[in-house]
Amino acid sequence: MxxxxxxxxxxxxxxxxxxxxxxxxxxxxxxxxxxxxxxxxxxxxxxxxxxxxxxxxxxxxxxxxxxxxxxxxxxxxxxxxxxxxxxxxxxxxxxxxxIGELGEEDLDPHLLFWDMRRTIPVEAWPRTRTVLAFHLTDLPPGAAAWWLVVAGDEVDVCDHDPGFDVTVDVETSLRTLVELWRADTTWERALGSGAVRLTGPSDARRAVPGWLGRMRLADLAGA
Structure with a gap:
């Protein structure tokens, strides 16, 4: 030192x-x-x-x-x-x-899903296995597909298809998903503008924002 x-x-x-x-x-x-x-x-x-x-x-x-x-x-x-x-x-x-807008070099799907994995509110999810499949439209095909699997209190993140039935498909950009996680934007705004598209049963689509939550620092910041 x-x-x-x-x-x-x-x-x-x-x-x-x-x-x-x-x-x-x-x-x-x-x-x-x-x-x-x-x-x-x-x-x-x-x-x-x-x-x-x-x-x-x-x-x-x-x-x-x-x-x-x-x-x-x-x-x-x-x-x-x-x-x-x-x-x-x-x-x-x-x-x-x-600190203002994020640069492209700040957007990392590995860190995003790792942070989600350890902090999403699992108590808000169904007790049966539930799968969200993400397609990140601003990434190359080999890096664009991610799956979030929650079964009880266990959370897994996969960058390859785990082979389970998908509850909701989430199509959005990595930037939008990061902004939602940081509470830089709202689900209402992202869904209303078409920046996020959800495919699945209506009750599950409505639950997705609560299932994912947001980073803990956003709550501390009063975002």
Whole structure:
């Protein structure tokens, strides 16, 4: 870690946190990721080597501890690491309120569906297996098809056909789906403009917005 040479508490904190990806790794752990592959899914454009390096840095700084159970290595936030939850939340809320339109490079279906998988309100879904099939119209054919499968409290995301009956087909762009997840737009506006097209039984179509919900930071931001 490089020192700023200042006694300022903000400067001392940033000596640990301002390296690229570091705070996003903390964000993933606050969201529940505990194992290396889970962390990679939350930061899909971060190389495995760099992720390992950042985890070691966080360990040395006392924010993360390494755990071993059932022959598998995991990572957990210490009290100091968990105490960053308010910082991460405040940064996210500030971003939603003040940072403008997303660039094309910001749109990542892997991160979007990973975030959906761990935070959608499963209690709003039917208790029987329910499948949403997404066709993302602004992606090439090999990356455009995604499936969200909810059975009880279990949520799976597939980028290949899982072979189950589809409850509702959702046709939209990745950009629109990201904007809905971030609450940058509303389902009423997206459906009314034709930016989202739903195909399936009418009761299921009406339920889709509540099934998917939105990112937790949007609620904190009052969006």
């Amino acid at each position: 490089t020192s700023y040479g200042q006694f300022c508490p903000v400067a001392k904190a940033m000596e640990i946190l301002d390296e690229r990806w570091t705070l996003l790794v903390v964000r993933e752990m606050l969201a529940g990721s505990r194992h290396f592959n889970e962390l990679r899914r939350g930061v899909p454009r971060m190389s495995p080597a760099l992720l390992s390096k950042r985890l070691r840095t966080l360990e040395r700084a006392g924010l993360v501890r390494r755990e071993r159970g059932r022959g598998k290595v995991g990572y957990a936030l210490t009290d100091a690491g968990r105490d960053l939850e308010g910082v991460v939340g405040a940064l996210g809320v500030w971003s939603l309120r003040w």
